[in-house]
Amino acid sequence: KDCVVDYLVQQAQITDADITIELFQALIDGTDGISSLIINCVTAWVKQPGMSDKLASIRDSPDAFVDQFINEVERVYTAGPNHEYARVLTKTTFTTPKSSFSLTKGQLVVVFTESINEDVTVWSNPTSFNPSRFENGTPEPYKFTSFNLLQLVNRAQGVREEFTKAVLRSNMLSLLTCMWQMVPLQSYELSEHTVSNPTPVGQLMAVSYHKRHGLSANSVTTAGNPQDWKFLEQPEAKEYRQSVESLGEAFEDCRLDFWTHAMIQAVKNRSLVWRQPTARAEITLPKYQKVLEKVTLSGTNIEVPVEDEDTGNDLNFAQAHTFNLLRDLAPLIDNMDATWLPGEDMEGYVMGKVGMMWPRVNVHWNDRYSDRALELIAFNGVGQHLLTKLPEAHEDGSYYTIALEFMYGLAVREGFANYGGDAFFTQEGKVVKIVYGGEEYLSDNEQWEHIKMAFRGSLLARVTALDHLLGTHVTVANYLTTASREQLPPDHPLRRLIKPFTFRSVAINYSAASVLFWPKGMVDRAFAFTHESLENVWAYGLKHFSYEPFPEFVANQKIDTVELPFHQDGMDYWTICHAFVSKYVDLYFSSEEQLIRDAAVASFWQFLVEKVPVPKFPTLSLDNLKNFLAHGIFLVSAIHNHVGSIAEYVSDPAFCPSAWVKGELAGRPPTCVRAALIMAAAGLPQPSILEDFSHVMLDDDAKSICQDFTAALVKHQNVVDERNAKRVQPFQSFNPKMMEIAVSI
Incomplete structure (x- = not known):
């Protein structure tokens, strides 16, 4: 596509000599001057009184005001160089209010031209931002510095200033066709005047940048309010946010159905009485060994126990009765007339319903919709575990992929778009294309923004349904818990080792079976799958489930360039x-023979052979036992954090929606609030993996090994913090300070 320079050359307004000089100047000085003016066009647009409304009024037919605005930006936000050197031609005497001084012929002087733009003898009310002062054109060069001064000193034809004007005009016309929201608490104060090209301290931050639609009242607004932004940046939502839907608001808001309004109140009431358990107080010694009563998970053959030795039943009778009654009696209604209002703060709407219950946010995403954001999700975010190298690179540079197109064939309810999409990236991590519904989409396709959103939403649907609920909850945590409590005596060393890492797993999985998996449960209502296609989702997940140690998993991804x-x-x-x-296993089993002779271990292992859905479960050995237990702890702590603590992806309906309509750029209000309810219900804080759980162990040697484990995690936390300080995007999945000890919620 042609750029500004191409156009100027085609119009014979710039010559090869001009381009040569400009390129040389760019090599010497860089492009900071133009860059700072582009930034400060936005600064003035947002900060200066009346500018946003004025620019909104002329954006459909830009007129001379755009040039006046640019001139005033150049005057007020002077970009360097803002000084000139010269030799005195004749002896000159200057008189100031305090004294007088003389300059001799030939003396070198520096003229700080920026001061002219602030001189009251040159400009009327110079501290006021007033583009109308340029209604009659640009004033004589000596007034309008340091830009027009270039015409006199350096370049008689003034090409550089015209080139700058062309770039700024192109930038303004592009901005007038777009909409965006500035971040609250944004500072518009400029950096110190010692900087040649001052811009706002910390630079400008914006969200929701997209093409303007006809109904918008303005191009730029503020995203939410300072409290919203402060809340999202903090680790514990409850400290900063008390927003929740009131009963009065429930009656007034007809976009949500009865079930959603009622569940908001039910989840709120549960969060109000929740008390965070601690490892020392709540993780108790094993109580019994027995065959546990179970229920079968809807749509699968997975059996989930109903009795938890840690807490009994997680839900008290009244709560369980309320949740199940709402599930069974309230119809599943998709109100396709429930849409967003023009310019509505979609994230603010969702958080206004569930903000009080919102869980910890691990990483705040400023950039959510760009190609770069998609690349960060794949190479720095929640998509990393699904990234794989292609068997052969494509001619277009595709080298890696995240494959979700298998989801496209899953049936969805009427009115919703299909899930799916395979995203392809270069070996440097740049997005190349997305194949969705069998069609290839590139960044210049008019549907590109929608296709990216569909892929992001599909990714979160897959991660939530398969990796989080099916994988870590009802497969790994469920079978690790059931096998240990049915096959190992309370005083068996393996039972003691496993106990802290299965805390409350029975309670939460039994609750999930009823509230999430059951027909018309939260998964049915938040996502677009038909309940029949959800059974296909579970079947696909179990068929492709793997339990390989993490080093093998990493090797199978074949990531070799980043x-x-x-x-x-x-x-x-x-x-x-x-x-x-x-170290723990070696403490109690000194040989393979001793391990194999242990009848309880043999029964424990046989249970896993029969239940864990892998093609070939390994035979019992010391190495295989260590790998299995280490990977189990790894999955229920870190991977559960990676695929489950994803609140930052869910709050914004335009980021990673749980369901959407074809062609739209955000999920609809009902499904977005329901998805947020799942996140809120699953966000009650649990014991940290950094807490001391050694009291559960049999002897002092075992307790010492556990305490060494905790100490190693503290060191690892510091390492991750140091790495995150240097990364383009923090990554907290394996940061112990963000990690819970078990699948407890």
Whole structure:
């Protein structure tokens, strides 16, 4: 596509000599001057009184005001160089209010031209931002510095100033066709005047940048309010946010159905009485060994126990009765007339319903919709574990992929778009294309923004349904818990080792079976799948479930041109887990023979052979036992954090919606609030993996090994913090300070 320079050349307004000089100047000085003016066009647009409304009024037919606005930006936000050197031609005497001084002929002087733009003898009310002062054109060069001065001193034809004007005019016309929201608490104060090209301190931050639609009242607004932004940046939502839908608001808001309004109140009431458990107080010694009563998970053959030795039943009778009654009696209604109002703060709407219950936010995403954001999700975010190298690179540079197109064939309810999409990236991590519904989409396709959103939403649907609920909850945590409590006596060393890492797993999985998986449960209502297609989702997940140690998993991804934070932090955490388990197992089993002769261990292993859905479960050995237990701890702590603590992806309906309509750029209000309810209900804080759980162990040697494990995690936390300080995007999945000890919620 032609750029500004191409156009100027085609119009014979710039010559090869001009281009040569400008390129040389760019090599010497860089382009900071133009860059700062582009930034400060936005600064003035947002900050200066009346400018936003004025620009909104002329954006459909830009007129001379755009040039006047640019001139005033150049005057007020002077970009360097803002001084000129010269030799005195004749002896000159200057008189000031305090004294007089003389300059001799030939003396070198520096003229700080910026001061002219602030001189009251040159400009009327110079501190006021007033584009109308340029209604009659640009004033004589000596007034309008340091830009027009170039015409006199350096370049008689003034090409540089015209080139700058062309770039700024092109930038303004582009901005007038778009909409965006500035971040609250944004500082518009400029950096110190010692900087040649001052811009706002910390630079400008914006969200929701997209093409303007006809109904918008203005191009730029503020995203939410300062409290919203402060809340999202903090680790514990409850400290900063008390927003929740009132009963009065429930009656007034007809976009949500009765079930959604009622569940908001039910989840709120549960969060109000929740008290965070601690490892020392709540993780108790094992109580019994027995066959546990179970229920079968809807749509699968997975059996989930109903009695938890840690807490009994997680839900008291009244709560369980309320949740189940709402599930069974309230119809599943898709109100396709429930849409967003023009310019509505969609994230603010969702958080206004569930903000009080919102869980910890691990990473705040400023950039959510760009190509770069998609690349960060794949190489620095929640998509890393699904990234794989292609068997052969494509001619267009595609080298890696995240494959979700298998989801396109899953049936969805009427009115919703299909899930799916395979995203392809270069070996440097740049997005190349997305194949969705069998069609290839590139960045210049008019549907590109929608296709990216569909892929992001599909990714979160897959991660939530398969990796989080099916994988870590009802497969890994469920079978690890059931096998240990049915097959190992309370005083068996393996039972003691496993106990802290299965805390409340029975309670939460039994609750999930009823509230999430059951027909018309929260998964049915938040996502677009038909309940029948959800059974296909579970079947697909179990068929492709793997339980390979993390080093093997990393090797199978074949990532060979970049280092993923998922691998870097994950390998360190895996090593810590494996060393911990190895020392513990060696404490009680000195040989293969001793291990195999242990009848309880043999029964425990046989249970896993029969239940864990892998093609070939390994035979019992010391190495295989260590790998299994280390990987189990790895999955229920770190991977559960990676695929479950994803509040930052869910709050914005335009980021990673749980369901959407074809062609739209955000999920609809009902499904977005329901998805947020799942996140809120699953966000009650649990014991940290950094807490001391050694009291559960049989003897002092075992307790010492556990305490060494905790100490190693503290060191690892510091390593991850140091890495995150240097990363383009923090990655917290393997940061122990963000990690809970078990699948407890």
